[in-house]
Amino acid sequence: MGFGFIIFAGAQLLRLPMASESGQSTSFIDALFTATSATCVTGLVVFDTGTYFSTFGHWVILVLIQIGGIGFMTMATLFALILRRRISLKERLILQESLNQGSIEGLVRLVRKVILFALAIESVGAVLFTIRFMFDMNIGQAIYHGVFHSISIFNNAGFDLTGDFRSLTGYSSDLYMNVVSMGLIILGGFGFIVLADLFEIRRKRKFSLHTKVVLSVTALLVVSGTLIIFLFEFTNGRSFGNNGIGHKILISLFQSVTTRSGGVTTVDITEFRQATQFFIIILMFIGASPGSTGGGIKTTTFAVLVGAVLAMIRGKEDVVLFRLRLAQERVYKAVTVTLFCIGIVMLGTMLLATTEDAAFLTILFEATSAFGTVGLSMGLTGELSFTGKLTIIFLMFIGRLGPLTLTYALGPKPGRMLYRHAEGKMIIG
Amino acid sequence: MGFGFIIFAGAQLLRLPMASESGQSTSFIDALFTATSATCVTGLVVFDTGTYFSTFGHWVILVLIQIGGIGFMTMATLFALILRRRISLKERLILQESLNQGSIEGLVRLVRKVILFALAIESVGAVLFTIRFMFDMNIGQAIYHGVFHSISIFNNAGFDLTGDFRSLTGYSSDLYMNVVSMGLIILGGFGFIVLADLFEIRRKRKFSLHTKVVLSVTALLVVSGTLIIFLFEFTNGRSFGNNGIGHKILISLFQSVTTRSGGVTTVDITEFRQATQFFIIILMFIGASPGSTGGGIKTTTFAVLVGAVLAMIRGKEDVVLFRLRLAQERVYKAVTVTLFCIGIVMLGTMLLATTEDAAFLTILFEATSAFGTVGLSMGLTGELSFTGKLTIIFLMFIGRLGPLTLTYALGPKPGRMLYRHAEGKMIIG
Ligand SMILES: [K+]
Ligand SMILES: [K+]
Numbered sequence: 131m132g133f134g135f136i137i138f139a140g141a142q143l144l145r146l147p148m149a150s151e152s153g154q155s156t157s158f159i160d161a162l163f164t165a166t167s168a169t170c171v172t173g174l175v176v177f178d179t180g181t182y183f184s185t186f187g188h189w190v191i192l193v194l195i196q197i198g199g200i201g202f203m204t205m206a207t208l209f210a211l212i213l214r215r216r217i218s219l220k221e222r223l224i225l226q227e228s229l230n231q232g233s234i235e236g237l238v239r240l241v242r243k244v245i246l247f248a249l250a251i252e253s254v255g256a257v258l259f260t261i262r263f264m265f266d267m268n269i270g271q272a273i274y275h276g277v278f279h280s281i282s283i284f285n286n287a288g289f290d291l292t293g294d295f296r297s298l299t300g301y302s303s304d305l306y307m308n309v310v311s312m313g314l315i316i317l318g319g320f321g322f323i324v325l326a327d328l329f330e331i332r333r334k335r336k337f338s339l340h341t342k343v344v345l346s347v348t349a350l351l352v353v354s355g356t357l358i359i360f361l362f363e364f365t366n367g368r369s370f371g372n373n374g375i376g377h378k379i380l381i382s383l384f385q386s387v388t389t390r391s392g393g394v395t396t397v398d399i400t401e402f403r404q405a406t407q408f409f410i411i412i413l414m415f416i417g418a419s420p421g422s423t424g425g426g427i428k429t430t431t432f433a434v435l436v437g438a439v440l441a442m443i444r445g446k447e448d449v450v451l452f453r454l455r456l457a458q459e460r461v462y463k464a465v466t467v468t469l470f471c472i473g474i475v476m477l478g479t480m481l482l483a484t485t486e487d488a489a490f491l492t493i494l495f496e497a498t499s500a501f502g503t504v505g506l507s508m509g510l511t512g513e514l515s516f517t518g519k520l521t522i523i524f525l526m527f528i529g530r531l532g533p534l535t536l537t538y539a540l541g542p543k544p545g546r547m548l549y550r551h552a553e554g555k556m557i558i559g
Numbered sequence: 560m561g562f563g564f565i566i567f568a569g570a571q572l573l574r575l576p577m578a579s580e581s582g583q584s585t586s587f588i589d590a591l592f593t594a595t596s597a598t599c600v601t602g603l604v605v606f607d608t609g610t611y612f613s614t615f616g617h618w619v620i621l622v623l624i625q626i627g628g629i630g631f632m633t634m635a636t637l638f639a640l641i642l643r644r645r646i647s648l649k650e651r652l653i654l655q656e657s658l659n660q661g662s663i664e665g666l667v668r669l670v671r672k673v674i675l676f677a678l679a680i681e682s683v684g685a686v687l688f689t690i691r692f693m694f695d696m697n698i699g700q701a702i703y704h705g706v707f708h709s710i711s712i713f714n715n716a717g718f719d720l721t722g723d724f725r726s727l728t729g730y731s732s733d734l735y736m737n738v739v740s741m742g743l744i745i746l747g748g749f750g751f752i753v754l755a756d757l758f759e760i761r762r763k764r765k766f767s768l769h770t771k772v773v774l775s776v777t778a779l780l781v782v783s784g785t786l787i788i789f790l791f792e793f794t795n796g797r798s799f800g801n802n803g804i805g806h807k808i809l810i811s812l813f814q815s816v817t818t819r820s821g822g823v824t825t826v827d828i829t830e831f832r833q834a835t836q837f838f839i840i841i842l843m844f845i846g847a848s849p850g851s852t853g854g855g856i857k858t859t860t861f862a863v864l865v866g867a868v869l870a871m872i873r874g875k876e877d878v879v880l881f882r883l884r885l886a887q888e889r890v891y892k893a894v895t896v897t898l899f900c901i902g903i904v905m906l907g908t909m910l911l912a913t914t915e916d917a918a919f920l921t922i923l924f925e926a927t928s929a930f931g932t933v934g935l936s937m938g939l940t941g942e943l944s945f946t947g948k949l950t951i952i953f954l955m956f957i958g959r960l961g962p963l964t965l966t967y968a969l970g971p972k973p974g975r976m977l978y979r980h981a982e983g984k985m986i987i988g
Contacts, residue, residue: 362913403912404912404919404922405909405912405913407919408908408909408919409909412905435898438895439895439898439899439902442892442896442899442965443899443965458887461891462890462894463871465891465894465895466867466868466871467871468898469864469867469868469894469897469898470868470871472901473868476841479837480834480837480838483832483833483834483837484791484832484834489919489920490837490918490919490920490923491918491919491920493833536871536872
């Protein structure tokens, strides 16, 4: 698997003495952890990125993020488009024909387009960040920090150079930094198809169902997340302090956005109330949109789940979104993939609960953050045992590739249903 | 709704001064809580049943348990059989015809059979318990305790008269009490259809798919549960103490069985390790079998989920159990009902996390125990706030009726699909 190879190569580079600031070589497990976290654009870290790694180390991490983020985005977009074509034509032979010379050129053009989109947004982000950092450091440093944070945040990687595991807590009241960061997280989390749809809206005049669902679910999650975090926390002096109400709303908004799977934070999550932390766990599990740099079960899957439960309660057979019915097999897939993901998070939580000495909520938080490739932390990652690190590495890897693989790569193979078992009857519920 | 009315009437009786040992009237919320816990055969208690309530109070609770347990068992069995008939004939008209005079007589006969089965098992249990209790108390008391515990435990109600919230911890090494109790929990958790199948095996020679699945999943859960609890706890001096290995295995076995949704316990669950507590939460969520006195998503649903995830990973379309294929719509229903149940437990946990001051794992445990109508407790129920009690009441009620209602009562209504929306395409995963 390509991803595994990239992670392994990255880990070898990060082990080198020249990758660390101290000039000492890093243990294999910690290098592997960092490489996995970068390539799976998660952002959970065993070391403080800014102070532990050298400039060489930072570049290795940045390249891993770029390959991991854009690579995955491209792959997921291709999968989705090929699948979409397959379903709409309902004819496998035509698909095989369409993958001939002419179509491969089309695919290359598409890949180029995805990369150009990403690089364009990252460039704008880098410039905007650099302008801000020039107030705090010299121009060379500012460019370095600007480029690193733009790439890290657009790819929803959650790595930062601010030092001392601070993430963006120093900028919690800085409107400019907040807006640029949230913009990059959200754009990165939309996925290419939505970005292209947004970009070409003048020509097309109408959004696809996919784009409509992504935009509305994202808006719903961000707004309701902000509201609930604000309500739960505005009397909590330890998390929100004595800040003004505007500042508190800004922190709530940023916190809500970053669960889409940004991973940077402007506030210490450990100080939140339990209810807020559990709510953030749910938001992280939902995550970003398909074919994006973000993780989780995806906004569209969440929309299908809500639709399926509503349809069941109302006694309807069809799941309907925006007056369009979803194919039964897609609904089924969404529900099953979600259950699988819940199972994986539970398995990871169980493993961590046996090997780590921490409160259960902290463990569940860290496991979900790893699985959703979010990178928010309640501090457990810094204290993990060896097997704990392996568990988190496993969660990050399967969290990044699992949902996509299960949805597309492992679909029923055509022409293999040579015989079916007889139908049996059983009582459920 | 009939259940709501019974709970309400029971609460009014439990409020009376004569229902409590002290002769003082009980607050409405606590009476409602106790009545709900009894009728939904859960076993979570705000007062110690043995010492707080008078003999009159005990009889009210016992009647509620009997009505709740057998009433639900009968109802669920009828639903399942009617649905089974409907599916196998694939013809709604024939069903309507079959519900005429002759068939109603058949239904009455069936109901009578369910009740006779239950009463027979309860009677045997009462005799066995009475024999044991005669060693500890006078004969009148022994019969009283024998009848109460047999009915409570067969109906998976989890109420006890041992006093001081002790449950069966005083009997943890008593093989006789362990075997009788586990037998009653398991028989109660099988459901009528399996009991009838077991009873008639000589004549039929072959188990139905339903019975095969229930028996094998129950065996699998009990054995693997015992094994994991033993492995996690045998070095934990606070839970298992310095007991011999046989005693430790017996405690593990009983603990594994009681999660089927018995609710009585022979050990203090608070002293378990976090990993064990989380594992018990998962077992409680799965619960007992359909048409039984137990709760949870049910063993058959769990089998379908495992089958669905395995089929997805292998890229097969059909879910196959014991070489029989399950209808796609049943699989879909199982998966969706499970997701709904997870959503309800999460909602309850979230509400409790905002109103109660307790560790998150304790809250999740209590919410799952209430939803699965299990009745095991990590001590939170005794300290609940007013809104906390309402939340647990809600969880017990919806946990008892939700899965059944969603699976059968709320199915798509025939002849209502007058028009369907056009199909839309969207990317998930
Ligand atoms: K991330
Ligand atoms: K129970």
